[in-house]
Amino acid sequence: MERTLTLCWILLLFISMAPVYGQYYSETVPYVPEPKKVTNLHFFFRGTVGSPNATTITVARANATGNDNSSPFSPNSMVVHDAPLTAGLEPTSEIIGNAQGLEVFPGHDTTSVVVYLDFGFTKGDLNGSSISVFSRNPVTETERELAVVGGRGKFRLAKGFALLKTRFLSNTNVTVEYNVTVIH
Numbered sequence: 001m002e003r004t005l006t007l008c009w010i011l012l013l014f015i016s017m018a019p020v021y022g023q024y025y026s027e028t029v030p031y032v033p034e035p036k037k038v039t040n041l042h043f044f045f046r047g048t049v050g051s052p053n054a055t056t057i058t059v060a061r062a063n064a065t066g067n068d069n070s071s072p073f074s075p076n077s078m079v080v081h082d083a084p085l086t087a088g089l090e091p092t093s094e095i096i097g098n099a100q101g102l103e104v105f106p107g108h109d110t111t112s113v114v115v116y117l118d119f120g121f122t123k124g125d126l127n128g129s130s131i132s133v134f135s136r137n138p139v140t141e142t143e144r145e146l147a148v149v150g151g152r153g154k155f156r157l158a159k160g161f162a163l164l165k166t167r168f169l170s171n172t173n174v175t176v177e178y179n180v181t182v183i184h
């Protein structure tokens with residue numbers, strides 16, 4: 001009798017410890033950090049506006065007085081990006097990934113910019129991995145810094161920063177050089 005009872009208790013204990021999938025549960029255990037690595041990435045972001053194949057398109061714009069509707073960027077607006085990333089500066093250079101996400105112009109001019117972008121890689125070792133950028137983009141500065149807040153795949157739990165320099169700018173095209181340092 002006593003033994004059956006003990007067995008029952010042991011069974012009950014196991015049942016209550018196993019997470020029941022399909023039901024809400026939460027479990028907290030001590031965090032054991034794995035050794036970290038630093039990765040430096042160098043690539044170019046290629047944005048185009050205006051053409052049917054533009055990488056950058058305005059999806060929302062306030063109807064404010066003074067807004068120039070012919071300009072691709074305006075105050076109080078939001079654009080979406082799906083822009084290729086290339087290995088080199090030349091337009092014919094190999095595409096190694098793409099940047100997808102949003103860019104927001106929250107202020108009364110287009111000098112304040114916030115970016116929410118996922119930089120996904122499609123070549124070699126990094127195929128399927130991406131880094132998440134959520135940051136102000138001080139566009140009036142020649143050399144800019146963005147915050148890397150996370151990542152996927154090889155960049156899981158990443159933290160870091162990106163240094164940017166505009167290398168080419170016309171009415172329709174922009175090429176920005178990126179040096180990214182991520183700890184992951």
Ligand SMILES: *[C@@H]1O[C@H](CO)[C@@H](O)[C@H](O)[C@H]1NC(C)=O
Pocket residue numbers: 051052053
């Ligand atoms: C848009 O892309 C299509 C297919 O890749 C191409 O044939 C066309 O020339 C492109 N148009 C422009 C304006 O770049």
Ligand SMILES: *[C@@H]1O[C@H](CO)[C@@H](O)[C@H](O)[C@H]1NC(C)=O
Pocket residue numbers: 063
């Ligand atoms: C935009 O604002 C102007 C001036 O206030 C107004 O005449 C116009 O109807 C507005 N357009 C839209 C789409 O709301």
Ligand SMILES: *[C@@H]1O[C@H](CO)[C@@H](O)[C@H](O)[C@H]1NC(C)=O
Pocket residue numbers: 122123124127128
């Ligand atoms: C990248 O990964 C995708 C999905 O796993 C695969 O289809 C593609 O062939 C890979 N590309 C390269 C260049 O390895």
Ligand SMILES: *[C@@H]1O[C@H](CO)[C@@H](O)[C@H](O)[C@H]1NC(C)=O
Pocket residue numbers: 042163164165177178179
């Ligand atoms: C990226 O790093 C390279 C090599 O150190 C340097 O030549 C280049 O100016 C840097 N670019 C940016 C945008 O920081």
Ligand SMILES: *[C@@H]1O[C@H](CO)[C@@H](O)[C@H](O)[C@H]1NC(C)=O
Pocket residue numbers: 048091170172173
């Ligand atoms: C702008 O980019 C498009 C697409 O990559 C390219 O076809 C075009 O030649 C570029 N224009 C300039 C002025 O670099």
